[in-house]
Amino acid sequence: MSDKKRLILNLFEMNCVSHITHGLWRLPGNNRDRFNDIEYWIRLARLLEDGGFDAVFLADVIGTYDTFRGSADTSIREGLQIPNNDPVLVVPAMAAVTEHLGFGITFSTTYEPPFAWARRLSTLDHLTKGRVGWNIVTSYLPNAARNFGLDGEVDHDTRFAKADEYLDVLYKLWEGSWDEDAIVEDRERNVFADPEKIHPIFHEGDWFKVEGPHLTSPSRQRTPVLFTATASAAGTTFAGKHAEVVFTGGPTTEFLQRTIAGIRQAAVDAGRRADDVRFVTTAGVVVGRTExxxxxxxxxxxxxxxxxxYLAHAGLNWDPYAYPPETLLGDVPGDKDSRWRVSDPDKTVGEFLAGFGDITRHPLFVSGTPEQVADxxxxxxxxxxxxGINLLQYHSYATAEDFIELVVPVLRARGRLRTSYDKGESLRQRIFGAxxxxxxxxxxTRYRGxxxxxxxxKGLE
Known part of the structure; x- marks a missing residue:
């Protein structure tokens, strides 16, 4: 038995044309424009399961990237996450043609109430026999706030405080509302479920008031695998309390290591173990039979x-193309920071622009032969x-096909990937083995039973 750490292998997807590799939907044979077709998702699911992937990780946004140049025009022209569809609705189609592939679904806690989401996710956990996870996000786009009736973006730390209560409601519904033996299925007495073992939750908090009970009976996992995507201080505390898998990143591997250490400590501070949390990051892999x-x-x-x-995706509120490339950032008025980097006033506009669109600048990027990639x-x-990694797609389906054909056999030979699935395992069992x-x-789990x-x-005692 190998004692090497086994890679958690996910494909990074989104129900749109241009997810995170902008401009590449134009590649010959790319299928990105087929995201509206159910056949696209069915073929993808079969491909990933045949290739031994653990899950497909489905990103989402509920607004447009409309800060760059003062409008959403750049995003719309380039298909940058608009149009995009609900990620939840493609999961049943993929689940129906697979037995093992897991599904990580992004959903925001900021704008939609928890009761309906609890039912949708429990339903998916039933239908997939325990193969779903939830990527908990709080939504950062100002347009998202306006789409749900607000004048502007909700403050960052307030979003996380609201998310914390959101999770509390869901735990009460998922873990506490139904006892394990509530369903009796007594045909002779015409009793399907025992009402004494099904509990309203009577939640009353700062943002939510939910009576319950949960409308869905306990699914295989009850609570789906909990992902979060974060690197902030408030997000670190939140992840330490709630997250089982953290999808994180940063400009350097050193930054990533500091984030990992901080979240592990936050987990310990929350009464958990440091190794209760797994860490997955975006990775770019371009592999060929030769260099x-x-x-x-x-x-x-x-x-x-x-x-x-990439400038539009970064939410840049100024236009570098409006200035000569030799202009110092310090001489450009206003805030030049982006979502991805802090500007250096001594750098030029040309130097600032140099990294945008360069796929090799990602801190976890590798190009080469299968052996070099595996190394x-x-x-x-x-x-x-x-x-683990969320594998970036430069080409759909060629990125996954290349990885499966060329890299997967090498990683399996080195003990880094399983050679087959364990029959009937849930997503949580696959990741943690417990x-x-x-x-x-x-x-x-404090609400169990x-x-x-x-x-x-009455409030909590």
Missing amino acids: EEAAAKVAEFQRLSSPEG RIERWLDDVGID GDRLPDRHYG GANLPERG
Whole structure:
């Protein structure tokens, strides 16, 4: 039995044309424009399961990127996450044609109420036999706030405080509302479920008031695998309390390591173990049978990559193209920071622009032969300290096909990927190897069996 850390392998997807590799939807044979077709998702699911992927990780936004140049025009022209569809609705189609592939679904806690989301996710956990996870986000786009009736973006730390209560409501519904033996299925007495074992939750908080009970019976995992995407201070505290898998990143591997260490400490502070949390980051992999073949692919990707798409995605509130490239950032009025980097006033506009659209500047990027790619992935696991990757797609489906054909066999031979699935395992069992349910030390389990649920009109004791 190998004691090497096994890679958590996900494909990074979004129900749109241009997700995170802007401009590349134009590549010959790319299927990105087929995202509206159910056949696209069915073929993708079968491909990933045949290739041994753990899950497909589905990103989402609920607004447009409309800060760059003062409008959403750049995003709309480039198909940059608009149009985009609901990620939840493609999961049943993919689940129906697979037995093992997991699904990480992004959903925001900021604008939609928790009761309906609890039911949707429990339903998916039933239908997939425990193969779903939830990527908890709080939504950062100002347009998202306006789409849900607000004048502007909700303050960052307020979003996380609201998310914390959102999770509390969901734990009460998922973990506490139904006892394990509530369903009796007694045909002779015409009793399907025992009402004494199904509990309203009577939640009353700062943002939500939910009576319950949960409308869905306990699913295999009850609470789906909990992902968060964060690197902020408030997000670190939140992740330490709630997250099982953290999807994180940063400008350097050193930054990533500091984030990992901080969240592990936050988990310990929340009464959990440091290794209760796994860490997954975006990774760019371009592989060829030879170095020259891989380099040719990179060159083609670079040729079509769109700097303007990346500028719009970064939420830049100024236009670098409006200034001569030799202009110092310190001489440009206003805030020049982006979502991805802090500006240096001594750098020029040209130097600032240099990184946008360059796919090789990602801190976890590798191009080369299968052995070279596997070497780098092993270093990410052992030296950087991550547990898995969300594989960037430069071409759909060629990125996944290349990885499956060329890299997967090498990683399997080195003990970094399983050679087959364990039949019937849930997503949580696959990732942690410790059963289908949240471990007892997780905060969400405090409501099991109806414990700590208030009576009507009473708060928690």
